[in-house]
Amino acid sequence: MPASVYLANKLLDHQLGKTSFTMPTAYVALSSTTPTAGGTNVTEPSSGSYARKVTAGADWNAAASGATTNANAITFTTATGDWVSGANLTYAVLYDASTSGNMLAYGALTTAKSVLNGDTASFAAGQISVTLT
Numbered sequence: 001m002p003a004s005v006y007l008a009n010k011l012l013d014h015q016l017g018k019t020s021f022t023m024p025t026a027y028v029a030l031s032s033t034t035p036t037a038g039g040t041n042v043t044e045p046s047s048g049s050y051a052r053k054v055t056a057g058a059d060w061n062a063a064a065s066g067a068t069t070n071a072n073a074i075t076f077t078t079a080t081g082d083w084v085s086g087a088n089l090t091y092a093v094l095y096d097a098s099t100s101g102n103m104l105a106y107g108a109l110t111t112a113k114s115v116l117n118g119d120t121a122s123f124a125a126g127q128i129s130v131t132l133t
């Protein structure tokens with residue numbers, strides 16, 4: 001899961017002393033379309049009780065060699081209806097807000113997945129890998 005252009009710019013400005021970067025809260029989202037590095041073309045489910053999943057610092061392992069993974073399972077609310085009609089969810093996306101906000105990173109799911117009424121989408125510990133290169 002590479003960093004978005006937004007995050008790369010914020011980290012560079014912070015590293016070079018231009019401006020400070022406030023540590024964000026990371027929210028995991030799902031998309032049925034392929035996001036761009038610029039943070040566009042994300043299509044999140046809009047029904048069935050879908051909501052981004054908030055994470056805390058303890059939900060992520062300490063970074064090493066420019067990468068980190070989720071330390072704990074990240075489990076969404078059980079779907080009360082089909083999240084995407086006629087399409088699969090294909091990407092995981094990190095944002096800095098529960099709705100709207102700035103995209104931090106994105107990556108393709110290993111296997112495209114339909115989340116149907118009664119399903120609970122979840123990522124086991126270690127399944128989400130975030131990198132800076």
